[in-house]
Amino acid sequence: MxxxxxxxxxxxxxxxxxxxxxxxxxxxxxxxxxxxxxxxxxxxxxxxxxxxxxxxxxxxxxxxxxxxxxxxFSTEENHPQLLQHYNELLKKFRDESRQKFMEERREQIITNLDKIVAGKMKKSQIQLEGDDREQYRNKILDEMLSTIREPSDKDLEDRIRFHIQSQYQQFKLEKPIQLPSLEPKSLDELKFLTFHHFWSLGYYLTNGLKFGAHFLVYDHDPILFHAKFIVFCCPNDNEFQRFKQRMTQAYGRLGKNVRKNVIIVHYDGDGDKIRFEHIQWNPMLFTEEQQQQKNDQ
Missing domain, CATH: 3.40.1170.20 (tRNA intron endonuclease, N-terminal domain)
Incomplete structure (x- = not known):
């Protein structure tokens, strides 16, 4: 579970x-x-x-x-076990961070040792080859490793701390949550029915806010594929009619420009079923209709 x-x-x-x-x-x-x-x-x-x-x-x-x-959390103040657990976690974090700090510093020195040696030889104006150069290299390494200091508590506090889960689970009180029921013929119900429809057909769905819609629908995992449908939900007939009058052209052009199918979902007249309307932008069709209207006038 x-x-x-x-x-x-x-x-x-x-x-x-x-x-x-x-x-x-x-x-x-x-x-x-x-x-x-x-x-x-x-x-x-x-x-x-x-x-x-x-x-x-x-x-x-x-x-x-x-x-x-x-x-x-419990409402008890100065919970002794909680305070002890906090101090233990803080000590563990500092010990691990201190060791990691020293290891990272050592790796930095070893990685850049050749550059450091070359710089010191150039500054001292000396030329060494073979075993002499290796001995000089080892001497510089020992000197630099000996200068690594342990970080202070302030240094450790500045390091990134990131817990993917709370470290205080045993001190938390859990209360089961029940989902509230959906209001009939509401936008929330329509969105759930729409989501369930496409999901049950094997599609993947994500939030469609980036395209001003409710959902984006994908054939496969969104990491690998672009969306196939842009889905907008209209919970009542008034909003659906207003959408048809004011937004059909905008969403039709949007779908054409981003190469996606725009789907408008709404309840039917009785509100017992949901209907899916596909918007397809065809500028030539609009031009022909406008020309026909002009001829009729």
Whole structure:
């Protein structure tokens, strides 16, 4: 059972193996919003946590493969076991970081040793070859390794710390969360029905915000393929009619320019079923219709 953490209205996956299983086994993509430990100051690539949309959560719930929980700490102040655990983690972090710091510094010296030796020989205006050069090289290496100092606690605090899961799980209180029911004939219900329709046909779906829509639909994993459909949901007839009058041309041209099929999803007249409308932009057809209207006038 995959555990989903609910916090501040978001459904999050913090375990990397769970994120991979959700993607590979259930075709649920989600959105990574975290930073990458080695490159924290960029936003081209992201890391954990993985945020799941309401539609994705409901699909996984119907498959009975997830457990949604909300976590909180005990209200007890100065919890002695929690404080002890914190101090133990801090000591462990500092010991590991101190060792890593020393190893990295040693690797830097060894990697650049030839350049360092050449620079010192040039500065001292000496020429050494063979065994003499090797002895001089080893002497410089020993001198530089002996100058490596242990980092201070301040140095260690400046290093990147990145936990993919909380280190205080045993102190957290978990409360199961039940998904709220969907309001009939609402936008949320229409989005879920749309998502479920395409997902059940074997497609992959992601958020369609980049194209001003609700979903992007892919034949295969979005890492390897471009989207096939841009999907926009209209929850009622008034919005669907307004979309047809004001946005059909814009989305038709959008679909042609990005080489994707634009699908408009809406309820039928009775609201019992959903209908799919395909927008295909054909400028020549518009020109012929305009010319015909002009002739009729």
């Amino acid at each position: 995959i555990k989903i953490k609910f916090s501040h209205g978001l459904y999050m996956v913090w375990n990397a193996n769970d994120a991979v299983e959700i993607r590979e086994k259930y075709r649920i993509i989600g959105s990574l919003i975290g930073t990458i430990p080695l490159h924290p100051r960029q936003n081209d690539n992201h890391g954990l946590p993985l945020i799941l949309s309401d539609e994705e959560i409901r699909i996984l719930t119907t498959l009975n493969v997830i457990e949604i929980v909300e976590q909180s």
